[in-house]
Amino acid sequence: MTLLSCRNLGFCQPRGNAFVLQGIDLSLEKGELVGLLGLNGAGKSTLLRLLMGFLTSSVGDVFLEGRSLREWSASAIARHLAYVPQSHVATFPYTVRRMVELGRVPYSGLTGRLAPEDRMAVDAALERMGLSGLADRPVTELSGGERQRVVLARAIAQDAQGLLLDEPMTGLDYGYQLRLMALLADLAREGRLVMLTSHRPEELYVQASRVLVLDHGRIDADGPPQDVVTAQRMSALYGVSLAQTDHAGNRFFHHGRDEK
Numbered sequence: 001m002t003l004l005s006c007r008n009l010g011f012c013q014p015r016g017n018a019f020v021l022q023g024i025d026l027s028l029e030k031g032e033l034v035g036l037l038g039l040n041g042a043g044k045s046t047l048l049r050l051l052m053g054f055l056t057s058s059v060g061d062v063f064l065e066g067r068s069l070r071e072w073s074a075s076a077i078a079r080h081l082a083y084v085p086q087s088h089v090a091t092f093p094y095t096v097r098r099m100v101e102l103g104r105v106p107y108s109g110l111t112g113r114l115a116p117e118d119r120m121a122v123d124a125a126l127e128r129m130g131l132s133g134l135a136d137r138p139v140t141e142l143s144g145g146e147r148q149r150v151v152l153a154r155a156i157a158q159d160a161q162g163l164l165l166d167e168p169m170t171g172l173d174y175g176y177q178l179r180l181m182a183l184l185a186d187l188a189r190e191g192r193l194v195m196l197t198s199h200r201p202e203e204l205y206v207q208a209s210r211v212l213v214l215d216h217g218r219i220d221a222d223g224p225p226q227d228v229v230t231a232q233r234m235s236a237l238y239g240v241s242l243a244q245t246d247h248a249g250n251r252f253f254h255h256g257r258d259e260k
């Protein structure tokens with residue numbers, strides 16, 4: 001079932017004269033783990049922000065559950081879609097628990113008391129991100145990777161049907177990168193739409209059910225990872241010579257020896 005879709009979506013920055021995104025047609029289904037690849041500046045974050053309703057399209061429209069996002073209130077969107085930004089600066093010394101509790105605001109309201117199910121969702125998210133032992137620490141006193149796990153836990157606590165993540169692996173140690181990808185795959189298998197931007201095609205090859213390539217603001221490829229994450233396409237996209245080796249369900253890329 002389609003959760004999010006867009007038709008002929010286009011976006012120009014307010015003071016820019018060129019389109020950052022153009023002619024984007026997408027139908028994003030519940031149960032999919034969608035990876036979004038593209039060069040720096042290709043428009044990946046812009047697309048996620050348009051799908052979240054943080055930016056308003058210049059052309060075309062985004063639909064959530066078949067209704068234009070323009071008809072949805074911000075809190076109703078937040079009960080359907082959670083978002084993890086590319087970077088997050090902690091300026092106020094909230095505790096880790098309090099930060100994760102903010103994921104429940106779409107249900108409890110800003111001043112509302114947390115119901116038992118809110119507390120359960122917060123505890124489960126803390127546990128899933130390995131933060132139970134840090135719950136009472138101020139976020140301003142955490143490492144970069146720990147803070148990233150707090151932002152991820154807040155999004156998971158939101159318990160939304162759609163989870164849109166902008167380079168979520170940034171700053172995570174290798175163990176948490178692998179755990180997070182497995183968790184995202186689980187969330188998709190549970191019937192959620194999970195969409196993430198990434199600069200790691202090999203990781204998308206293993207876990208994503210669908211991979212999109214954005215190139216110069218347009219969708220250049222859209223399909224299963226076996227068809228999209230190929231040495232030929234990745235070489236063309238990144239402008240480097242790559243060869244591929246498949247092994248035990250993984251695909252590894254090797255940088256050609258002729259290039260430095």
Ligand SMILES: Nc1ncnc2c1ncn2[C@@H]1O[C@H](COP(=O)(O)OP(=O)(O)OP(=O)(O)O)[C@@H](O)[C@H]1O
Pocket residue numbers: 013016020038039040041042043044045046047086
């Ligand atoms: N606030 C802004 N004002 C003007 N231009 C912007 C703004 N934010 C982004 N852009 C431009 O929009 C284009 C798309 O940026 P976007 O952040 O969506 O790219 P991205 O694919 O997410 O890149 P990266 O991989 O580097 O995160 C870029 O050309 C960028 O320079």
